[in-house]
Amino acid sequence: MRQLFFLSIFILIISGCSKSSTSNEENISIEAVKLPPKAGASSGDKDFDPVAAPPVKVKQEIEQKIIKEATLRFETDNLENTFKQIQKAVANSKARIINDSEGKDYETVFRNLIVKVPSQNFDRFISDVSKGVSYFEVKNISAQDVTEQYIDLTSRLKTKKKLEERYLEILKKANKVSEILEIEQQISTIREEIEAKEGQLKYLESRVSDSTITIEFYKTIPEKEGVKISYGSKLWNAVKSGFYTLSDLLISLLSAWPFVILFVVFAYFIRRKLKRRKKE
Incomplete structure (x- = not known):
């Protein structure tokens, strides 16, 4: 009986050791597998996720206007x-x-x-x-x-052009005359807006480029020369102005010669009439 008791204890000890070694081997195998770290992160980060894919950064460089x-x-x-x-x-x-x-x-x-x-x-x-x-x-x-204004105009222009393309596609599928006329009117309005935006954009680009x-x-001008010019020119201008005024007066009198003749004839008859009355 005593031999059987010691034999069972020995078997239990051996089985426990084998389980412990198996558990240690599994832990070692799990620790040996390491996933590649994420770009820009370290294993010490709290939110580190080795499975997640690294984010893609898109840089868009906009030239200043x-x-x-x-x-x-x-x-x-x-x-x-x-x-x-x-x-x-x-x-x-x-x-x-x-x-x-x-x-x-x-x-x-x-x-x-x-x-x-x-x-x-x-x-x-x-x-x-x-x-x-x-x-x-x-x-x-x-x-x-004006970079912001330029970007806004460019964006609005692209939107209008895409809208025009959609209307053109719809126009190809339209069958009714009323639908065709309405779509063409919408396309005409959009085309005017596109041309206006293109004009604004060209004007802005021209101001930026040039x-x-x-x-x-x-x-x-020296002081003496300035005095000579100022007073001398004033005197000469006064003489010329007087001459032109006299010429204008003579021309006005010549242009009114019919009235002068009538006045002379009228004065002659009045004077003759007055002389007759005095004789009477």
Whole structure:
């Protein structure tokens, strides 16, 4: 009996050891299998999910749309040399002069230019024009960001074009004359809106691609020369004005000669009648 008791205890011990080794082997095999970590995450993260796929990041780069404008006003000693310098800057920057005007008042002789410059050459043109200028009486440079407006117009235009395509597809399937006329009217309305949006977009693109620069440069007239011009010109203008007034008066009298003759004849008969009455 004692031998049987020890034998059963021995069998129980051996079976327990085998179960423990099997459990340890399973744990080791599970720990040995590791899934690849997610991009940008570590095993220490709380929300780390090794099974989930890494998120796809989509980057959309939108080019900024900037409208640049400038106004420059400065004094110069030589108008012609300054204009030649501006012409050279225009050629170097591939710009163009769209308006050129000049004039004179009692104190200055001036010249005004409006120049269209490619936006990428805006800073270069300003730098070339500024060479030799001691100071600017006016130097106003502005930059207006119209990217949002440009995106909005582009989006609306795409939407209108897609709507037009849908109406064209419906028009192909229409059978009734009334349906065809109604769809064509809708297409015509959409087409007008598309053309309006395209016009706005082209205008915006032209303002973005070409910057507008207004340049005014002037030369001060010496004080003595200014006095001579002001008073001398006034006297001469007065003489010419008097001559023209006298000429106008003579022309007016000549044009009224029939009335003068009638007046003379009428006065003659009245005078003759008065003389007869005195004799009586």
